[in-house]
Amino acid sequence: MENIRKAQASDLASIQELARDTINACYRSFLGDEGVDWFINSGESDKEVEKQLSNCVVLESNNQIQGYCAFENDFVHILMVSPNIQRSGFGATLLKHVENEMSTLGHQHYRLETFKGNDQAIQFYLKNGWSIDREETDEEFGFVRVYLSKNA
Numbered sequence: 001m002e003n004i005r006k007a008q009a010s011d012l013a014s015i016q017e018l019a020r021d022t023i024n025a026c027y028r029s030f031l032g033d034e035g036v037d038w039f040i041n042s043g044e045s046d047k048e049v050e051k052q053l054s055n056c057v058v059l060e061s062n063n064q065i066q067g068y069c070a071f072e073n074d075f076v077h078i079l080m081v082s083p084n085i086q087r088s089g090f091g092a093t094l095l096k097h098v099e100n101e102m103s104t105l106g107h108q109h110y111r112l113e114t115f116k117g118n119d120q121a122i123q124f125y126l127k128n129g130w131s132i133d134r135e136e137t138d139e140e141f142g143f144v145r146v147y148l149s150k151n152a
Contacts, residue, residue: 002090004097007056007068014065015058016046018082025083030117030143052077057101059094066090069098073105076112086120095128099150108152116144 007015020040027036039045049056052070055077059067067081067090076098081091102110114121116135126132130150137144 001061002066002093003060004057004094005060007053007058009053011056011058011065012050012053015053015056015068016049018065018068019045019049019078019080022080022083026086026120027118029119030115048078057094057098059090059097061085061090067094069094071098071102074102074107074110076110079112091124092128095125099152103152110150110152111147112149113145113147116146118146122146122148 023036023040023045027039031039055070055072056068057071058065059069059081066085067079069079070077076095079091079095079098081094099110110130112125112130114125122132125148128150130148133147133149135144135146
């Protein structure tokens with residue numbers, strides 16, 4: 001049985017661990033080993049989760065946090081699901097919940113961004129009705145951002 005609820009301060013360590021595990025398992029193909037290792041080992045991953053905690057919802061299954069999503073207004077900052085349960089419908093359930101929350105806030109158009117090369121995420125969003133708007137090279141970090149959107 002899954003449950004989606006607002007994240008609480010007591011969830012921080014679990015969400016940070018989930019983020020590190022997901023980044024470690026899923027981001028190497030497009031950020032490279034050096035980029036992933038730096039992001040995790042420097043503590044930047046943990047800081048990013050902490051910064052977004054007040055905007056997070058968590059997905060629990062069997063009383064364990066298996067996914068989370070940070071969103072603000074009409075923008076999805078990040079959505080992650082444990083690598084162990086990816087491709088089982090949990091991500092789609094979490095995304096639909098967040099889209100409903102954004103709609104309740106009065107937004108009729110939703111936005112997010114990901115990285116070119118994060119093919120699994122891009123295919124996930126396309127499958128869930130999102131469209132690619134544009135790609136843009138991030139000169140500072142040297143990768144390409146992919147911007148997606150969806151109308152309510």
